[in-house]
Amino acid sequence: LEVIASVEPRIAEATRQELADQRASLKLIASENYASPAVLLTMGTWFSDKYAEGTVGHRFYAACQNVDTVEALAAEHARELFGAPYAYAQPHSGIDANLVAFWSILAHRIEAPALAEKGMKNVNELTDEDWEGLRREMGDQRLLGMSLDAGGHLTHGFRPNISGKMFHQQQYGTDPETGLLDYDAVAAKAREFKPLVLVAGYSAYPRRVNFAKMREIADEVGATLMVDMAHFAGLVAGKVFTGDEDPVPHAHVVTTTTHKSLRGPRGGLVLAQEEFASSVDRGCPMVLGGPLSHVMAAKAVALAEARQDGFRTYAQAIADNAKSLADGLMSRGAKLVTDGTDNHLVLLDVSGFGLTGRQAETALLEAGVVTNRNSVPADPNGAWYTSGIRLGTPALTTRGFGGTEFDEVADMIVDVLSQTQPGTTKAGGPSKASYVTADGVADRTHARIDEL
Numbered sequence: 001l002e003v004i005a006s007v008e009p010r011i012a013e014a015t016r017q018e019l020a021d022q023r024a025s026l027k028l029i030a031s032e033n034y035a036s037p038a039v040l041l042t043m044g045t046w047f048s049d050k051y052a053e054g055t056v057g058h059r060f061y062a063a064c065q066n067v068d069t070v071e072a073l074a075a076e077h078a079r080e081l082f083g084a085p086y087a088y089a090q091p092h093s094g095i096d097a098n099l100v101a102f103w104s105i106l107a108h109r110i111e112a113p114a115l116a117e118k119g120m121k122n123v124n125e126l127t128d129e130d131w132e133g134l135r136r137e138m139g140d141q142r143l144l145g146m147s148l149d150a151g152g153h154l155t156h157g158f159r160p161n162i163s164g165k166m167f168h169q170q171q172y173g174t175d176p177e178t179g180l181l182d183y184d185a186v187a188a189k190a191r192e193f194k195p196l197v198l199v200a201g202y203s204a205y206p207r208r209v210n211f212a213k214m215r216e217i218a219d220e221v222g223a224t225l226m227v228d229m230a231h232f233a234g235l236v237a238g239k240v241f242t243g244d245e246d247p248v249p250h251a252h253v254v255t256t257t258t259h260k261s262l263r264g265p266r267g268g269l270v271l272a273q274e275e276f277a278s279s280v281d282r283g284c285p286m287v288l289g290g291p292l293s294h295v296m297a298a299k300a301v302a303l304a305e306a307r308q309d310g311f312r313t314y315a316q317a318i319a320d321n322a323k324s325l326a327d328g329l330m331s332r333g334a335k336l337v338t339d340g341t342d343n344h345l346v347l348l349d350v351s352g353f354g355l356t357g358r359q360a361e362t363a364l365l366e367a368g369v370v371t372n373r374n375s376v377p378a379d380p381n382g383a384w385y386t387s388g389i390r391l392g393t394p395a396l397t398t399r400g401f402g403g404t405e406f407d408e409v410a411d412m413i414v415d416v417l418s419q420t421q422p423g424t425t426k427a428g429g430p431s432k433a434s435y436v437t438a439d440g441v442a443d444r445t446h447a448r449i450d451e452l
């Protein structure tokens with residue numbers, strides 16, 4: 001920090017403050033974690049200064065021999081860890097990984113057969129007219145993914161996102177009674193819509209998915225199954241999700257982030273079955289430019305960590321702790337979407353406390369409990385105010401919390417929320433943002449956090 005402070009002291013101070021804040025509060029954001037010192041240090045090296053567009057051994061820049069080592073190792077660890085035939089370590093983030101996946105599916109399913117029919121290898125060989133026709137055909141394809149309010153991600157066909165604009169899209173939801181995925185309803189929608197891409201995976205669905213069933217649905221309608229395991233990759237790596245719950249043997253293409261339950265640097269990965277490997281390998285130049293070599297190095301370190309035996313214990317503890325948190329909340333009268341969890345996250349419906357997600361999020365934050373507001377299925381308060389709070393266990397599990405601590409966390413959450421009332425707008429009407437927490441509650445919660 002001293003070196004940074006000699007150039008821009010405000011950045012050094014913000015960095016120091018970030019560490020202090022992360023230590024003084026309870027990090028329950030389901031997509032966050034604490035990467036190891038080895039991972040953090042690997043990101044701050046000279047690889048940051050290197051350009052390396054291309055693939056291992058086939059670069060558009062000179063002197064990439066060390067980046068080749070790094071990228072090959074990251075891919076090797078990913079293949080070994082997940083049992084995947086092919087891995088691509090270049091995507092800068094989860095969204096980038098999904099874009100690489102979408103475009104490689106289009107390249108494999110639409111572009112390659114069109115070129116093969118003409119005996120060509122490269123789109124540059126097409127006439128302008130044929131190229132226009134192919135572009136239109138690619139733009140005419142369909143994607144079916146989980147809706148945002150059921151727990152899907154923006155990139156799964158949400159209209160404001162590019163995935164909802166580059167594809168004709170439809171979305172599947174969850175059963176209105178149980179909040180659970182209804183595979184028969186997904187199948188019925190797929191039969192009617194006939195998507196090229198069926199996306200499975202989620203950001204805020206508190207249950208496991210049967211990927212074998214999703215593959216059956218994809219096969220029946222001729223779709224490519226793409227699973228976005230960004231949130232639960234750590235549970236797959238740690239063998240908590242096996243058999244039908246492990247997406248890797250069932251999906252054609254799997255994408256993930258490396259920084260959530262997998263506990264690596266911020267970044268993305270794509271895994272694929274052999275038939276999609278050569279198209280995914282063209283992520284650069286299809287979607288990406290120069291890879292972040294320093295981050296790929298940190299991915300290799302994090303994946304090596306995840307291959308150690310201790311990671312399985314960690315992954316199991318994530319799931320056990322989520323259950324303790326869910327049980328602790330429900331035993332104190334809180335309402336959870338799907339009445340529980342069997343993954344790493346809990347979706348708490350705060351309407352039972354008379355609050356919006358926004359009010360609950362800020363009241364908890366003031367007390368030192370960091371969560372994020374989240375829509376619940378068919379949310380009456382929309383995506384901004386919401387009616388839910390999403391809670392995840394990966395970060396605090398890294399800090400060594402177990403069932404007893406998570407029960408205490410549940411108690412603090414219920415204490416804060418039950419002592420918080422909605423505020424009023426300036427005009428005196430009911431507000432969806434402001435709130436009043438009873439005196440002393442935030443202070444006593446901070447004191448309890450200090451004790452943990």
Ligand code: PLP
Pocket residue numbers: 031092093094095096098153155201202203228229230231257267
């Ligand atoms: N996919 C899923 C399921 C996610 O939850 C997220 C992030 O929250 C992403 C993709 C995007 O990841 P990133 O923020 O790294 O682009």
